[in-house]
Amino acid sequence: MLYLTDDNVRAVQRTVNPKTQTRRVVKLPHNNPLGVWEPTVIGSPNGGRTSAGETIPEQGGIWHTRTGDNLMCPYGQPGDRLWCREAWCHLSDVRTNDPGGDALQRRVFYRADYPGDTLMHDDDPAEKIKWRSSRFMPRWASRISLEIVSVRVERLNDISDADAEAEGWPGFTDDNGLDSMAWYSELWDSLNASRGHSWQANPYVWRIEFRRLP
Structure with a gap:
């Protein structure tokens, strides 16, 4: 790892x-x-x-x-x-409404794909995304x-x-x-x-x- x-x-x-x-x-x-x-x-x-x-x-x-x-x-x-582990966040970190199904478990965003923190919160674009440390990335999200x-x-x-x-x-x-x-x-x-x-x-x-x- x-x-x-x-x-x-x-x-x-x-x-x-x-x-x-x-x-x-x-x-x-x-x-x-x-x-x-x-x-x-x-x-x-x-x-x-x-x-x-x-x-x-x-x-x-x-x-x-x-x-x-x-x-x-x-x-x-x-x-x-x-x-490899990298900074990331879950779908649940960028929206408050549950999209249903297993989306919350399988959807992952990676900070390296959004230079300058350009990922926006779906429900409130003014809300700053709280990225999760690479130390807490589980194997399934890699x-x-x-x-x-x-x-x-x-x-x-x-x-x-x-x-x-x-x-x-x-x-x-x-x-x-x-x-x-x-x-x-x-x-x-x-x-x-x-x-x-x-x-x-x-x-x-x-x-x-x-x-x-x-």
Whole structure:
């Protein structure tokens, strides 16, 4: 499962140059000074099996050279399918009159489809729509499913221009005239700098490549 911002939803849904990668900070359980954390590769036919005896898909991980602790991506591994949560509201949030049948249970609106909060309340257009947080989206309301293609660990600043484009860059230059790398570094800091994971700090990240499922 992944939480998507409105911009990410629109980027994933684009038919031209859609978003096909995401980066998430690696949360290290400790920083033992007698060793260091290093990226590694795990899985493949000769690289380990699950407790059920199934082959672990080849993928990136990270391990500590002193303790031997080895971390796999908490968001999934190649071949896994993820459903995505986004800001939404119910038909019951935008009208007071019950339309009958099962409409209240099945009708969903997504905030990413209404930039600038252009969705209006049916019975009172002056009433502001109260969007529901992505955290409270149930599985049945999700419209976006992704399949993980690859996972690896890298330093944030190791991102390439092509990878920055795959993160959802809006075009040859964005509205502020930024190229893909400058755009992504600003986006990253807007989401992560306040948490101590700035672009300059250059943390280890999970680089997750995915494809959207029909």
